[in-house]
Amino acid sequence: MRTRPARASALGLGVATLWLSVIVLIPLAALVARSTDGGLDTFWSAVSSRQAVAALKLTLLTSLAVAAVNAVAGTATAWVLVRDDFRGKAAINALIDLPFALPTIVVGIILLALVGPTSPVGIHAVATTWAILLALLFVTLPFVVRSVQPVVQELDAEMEEAAASLGASATTVFRRVVLPCLVPAILSGAAMSFARAVGEFGSVILVAGNIPFHTQLASVYIFGQVESDDPVGAAAVAVVLLALSLVVLLGIALLGRRGARHER
Amino acid sequence: MSVDSRARIGLRTLVLGYLAVLLLVPVGLVFYRTFEHGLTPVWQAITTPAAVHAFWLTLEIALIAVPLNTIFGVITALALVRGRFRGKTVINAVITLPFALSPVVIGLALLLVYGRGGWISLPFQVIFSLPGMVLATIFVSLPFVVLEVVPVLREIGDEQEQAAATLGATSWQAFWRITLPAIRWGIAYGVVLTTARAIGEFGAVSVVSGRIAGQTQTLTLLVEQRFQNFDLAGAYAASALLGVIAIATLLAMTLLKPRKDRA
Numbered sequence: 001m002r003t004r005p006a007r008a009s010a011l012g013l014g015v016a017t018l019w020l021s022v023i024v025l026i027p028l029a030a031l032v033a034r035s036t037d038g039g040l041d042t043f044w045s046a047v048s049s050r051q052a053v054a055a056l057k058l059t060l061l062t063s064l065a066v067a068a069v070n071a072v073a074g075t076a077t078a079w080v081l082v083r084d085d086f087r088g089k090a091a092i093n094a095l096i097d098l099p100f101a102l103p104t105i106v107v108g109i110i111l112l113a114l115v116g117p118t119s120p121v122g123i124h125a126v127a128t129t130w131a132i133l134l135a136l137l138f139v140t141l142p143f144v145v146r147s148v149q150p151v152v153q154e155l156d157a158e159m160e161e162a163a164a165s166l167g168a169s170a171t172t173v174f175r176r177v178v179l180p181c182l183v184p185a186i187l188s189g190a191a192m193s194f195a196r197a198v199g200e201f202g203s204v205i206l207v208a209g210n211i212p213f214h215t216q217l218a219s220v221y222i223f224g225q226v227e228s229d230d231p232v233g234a235a236a237v238a239v240v241l242l243a244l245s246l247v248v249l250l251g252i253a254l255l256g257r258r259g260a261r262h263e264r
Numbered sequence: 265m266s267v268d269s270r271a272r273i274g275l276r277t278l279v280l281g282y283l284a285v286l287l288l289v290p291v292g293l294v295f296y297r298t299f300e301h302g303l304t305p306v307w308q309a310i311t312t313p314a315a316v317h318a319f320w321l322t323l324e325i326a327l328i329a330v331p332l333n334t335i336f337g338v339i340t341a342l343a344l345v346r347g348r349f350r351g352k353t354v355i356n357a358v359i360t361l362p363f364a365l366s367p368v369v370i371g372l373a374l375l376l377v378y379g380r381g382g383w384i385s386l387p388f389q390v391i392f393s394l395p396g397m398v399l400a401t402i403f404v405s406l407p408f409v410v411l412e413v414v415p416v417l418r419e420i421g422d423e424q425e426q427a428a429a430t431l432g433a434t435s436w437q438a439f440w441r442i443t444l445p446a447i448r449w450g451i452a453y454g455v456v457l458t459t460a461r462a463i464g465e466f467g468a469v470s471v472v473s474g475r476i477a478g479q480t481q482t483l484t485l486l487v488e489q490r491f492q493n494f495d496l497a498g499a500y501a502a503s504a505l506l507g508v509i510a511i512a513t514l515l516a517m518t519l520l521k522p523r524k525d526r527a
Contacts, residue, residue, distance in 0.1 A: 013349060016340035019340065020340070023399070023403055024406065026383075027376070027377050031369070031372065031373040076275060077279045095287060095514070098287060102464065102507065103466060103483075104464065105466045105487050106484075109491065110293070114293055118496075120293065138286055141286065198366065201367050219368045223467075223471065238366075238369040241365070241366050245366075250357070
């Protein structure tokens with residue numbers, strides 16, 4: 001016989017599944033299904049058009065670069081926030097989340113004030129890859145910091161001391177003792193910032209310039225297709241981004257599973 | 265000074281320099297530019313009829329999306345942690361998907377379901393009106409409450425709930441008296457994040473709203489429209505309003521975090 005809590009949890013699962021289906025799954029299923037409305041040939045020609053390929057390529061390259069910079073800068077930031085001590089550390093720590101709290105279009109306005117035509121530092125980078133990189137680095141800043149920080153907190157300082165007392169140099173201790181513990185967290189943070197960068201829209205639409213073949217990113221390209229009343233063509237490129245997101249999430253899930261096994 | 269402390273201070277300088285260049289200088293600059301000519305023009309720019317309408321519309325959307333995501337988020341978290349069923353990995357993936365997906369793709373997906381020639385046609389208009397904007401906002405801010413509540417539920421375990429059940433409490437009583445008080449700070453933290461995201465959403469709402477000034481224009485859309493119309497001061501003022509909301513969010517996060525972690 002089923003107990004009362006078991007019945008309640010079956011009901012909960014049903015409600016949760018229904019909610020996720022209505023909000024997330026049905027729209028995404030529609031996206032995938034309707035991307036082939038004109039047949040597979042139309043899908044393929046939409047995805048492989050020169051402009052779409054250029055946009056996807058630029059998106060991938062800039063996102064990879066941003067993930068790599070975040071892996072290094074984020075790890076260093078997490079390290080300083082845990083191991084170092086200085087005045088104002090708590091404020092800096094709170095400030096890390098600012099990119100998550102700020103609306104992306106505001107980030108766009110902010111960067112435009114910095115590198116746009118009215119720049120006080122004399123940098124005019126609008127419609128360059130640099131502006132795109134800057135925007136993406138801004139919005140993805142917290143990911144690696146917040147995934148590495150708790151792991152640094154849990155690190156056993158005795159291991160590092162033991163290695164040092166056995167004559168290992170500071171760099172050797174970091175490379176051989178500390179880094180292996182941090183790698184899963186760094187990778188999952190970098191992967192999330194990659195996924196976020198691939199889909200970023202609000203912060204780049206103002207500063208990227210959206211010049212086809214030059215500074216047009218995939219999300220802006222999709223937006224343009226929707227605006228010019230070609231939702232099916234837009235859907236084809238959107239499906240590529242969706243597939244990319246799923247691959248990244250799968251990778252992170254596998255990393256998490258490996259990490260859990262490692263702990264045991 | 266030893267090599268060790270020199271390395272430490274060097275790293276500190278590098279990190280703080282990076283944060284200053286990337287975060288502090290740009291944000292400070294925009295605040296300076298906004299208030300350069302005093303408070304009056306800023307106040308005028310955020311009290312125009314279009315701005316006031318955008319403000320209330322933004323609030324209205326958040327007031328519908330946030331409670332729904334909170335209630336269903338708690339139910340989903342409970343089902344994920346307490347339930348025993350296959351396919352948890354799939355549900356987990358679906359929940360994190362909105363974080364990893366471009367907002368433009370989300371807006372487009374809604375357009376293909378509810379728009380002209382879409383899968384579902386309802387008796388009322390969804391696309392280019394409020395329901396579509398609410399759906400888009402719910403989609404993009406869906407994960408927060410679930411992801412904040414799941415670890416807290418794992419941490420507290422279900423021994424107390426089981427004890428309550430043994431003593432004759434219904435599941436409903438056990439939830440209200442035992443579970444909810446234990447997860448309340450996790451929920452509060454998730455609500456803060458959901459609200460910030462709901463107010464700040466741009467891409468998905470931009471696609472489904474049609475950006476009709478005075479009708480379907482939220483605060484973020486107003487910022488973009490003003491910028492496109494070369495009203496830079498107006499765009500800065502509306503951004504500053506959103507910036508104040510973001511700073512309030514950060515404060516709330518900082519205050520709630522220790523309570524949430526203690527649970």
